[in-house]
Amino acid sequence: MTDEASSQKDASALPAGSLHRAVILLNAIAADSRRGSTMTKLVARTSLPRPTIHRVLNQLMSIGWVERDETNGRFNLGFDLAALGYSAMSRHPIERVAHTELSQLSMSLYQTVYLGVRSGLDMVCIGRYDSGSQIQVGKGWVGMRGPFGMTPACLGMFACMPRDEVDGIVRKNLSRYHRIEGFDEAGYRRSLTASAEAGVGLYDNILLDRTTCGLGVAILDPSGYPIAGIGTVYINGWLDENQRRDCLERMQQVAGTIAEKLHATSA
Incomplete structure (x- = not known):
């Protein structure tokens, strides 16, 4: 798959209606960048409904921007998102x-x-x-x-x-x-x-x-x-x-x- 096709696939995986909620969740997870964030903390920090958070997190995990620690259930920013950050830093x-x-x-x-x-x-x-x-x-x-x-x-x-x-x-x-x-x-x-x-x-x-x-x-x-x-x-x-x-x-x-x-x- 070409880089362009991959980018289009990633973009299509995140519906436009969820973009604002995704940004809110990414910022909330970033605030606990070392320990990771629990679902309870994400609900309290974002004031979003739990079903909405589940749906958007699944979308973010599907494109590699969020990862879930299987041992403690906490959510962390993904390596794919880190790669984008490093690209921005180089600019x-x-x-x-x-x-x-x-x-x-x-x-x-x-x-x-x-x-x-x-x-x-x-x-x-x-x-x-x-x-x-x-x-x-x-x-x-x-x-x-x-x-x-x-x-x-x-x-x-x-x-x-x-x-x-x-x-x-x-x-x-x-x-x-x-x-x-x-x-x-x-x-x-x-x-x-x-x-x-x-x-x-x-x-x-x-x-x-x-x-x-x-x-x-x-x-x-x-x-x-x-x-x-x-x-x-x-x-x-x-x-x-x-x-x-x-x-x-x-x-x-x-x-x-x-x-x-x-x-x-x-x-």
Whole structure:
């Protein structure tokens, strides 16, 4: 079968009327990309009727976009969908351009560094760069997906976005934030304000765990709009004010270098 015929077969396997529901389900499954999603969680997360979810999942499994773990019954994104994702990444080579710079940054800071991009109302981690430190702070992983606004990289991007756009995203995602264990809305809004004033992401007092803080900066397009974010998390007390300022300066320098390389690549 030719590639074109295969694509037509895949497209015909998913009726147009189910496309919107399929997108909702794929995003819901992506939110549990490591553990997989149970049917009960998919019903709760999407508010779709169980028979509808069964029908659309069967369609998605038939084209290889979703797989079901036979041992625990959980649903996961399929390898065929991953292949499409890698194809898209090769067209938008942010991680490839940023890899060397961010690997070096993590080593110089002696901290884990993350690279994230926005996908609608979500943030997707597309890079994690570990330092040589035996203590690795942060629980993010490549492929992790969550509501946009809840990472240092997100706050770094928020700091460079129009305020009305930020307010709109926060308003739409606020109920999702509250479903995250320990979320503190008052502390979150303080961090939003502080980040907007500083022009960088200041990730403080957001979650119940008060042992960590974070910093984030944006990678900007030629117009000054954020296209990606760099973030790092560290234990409270690790950095004094001078070290914190130095950390931010290094992150901003690297973000500028990556932006220049991206612009040169696309020129």
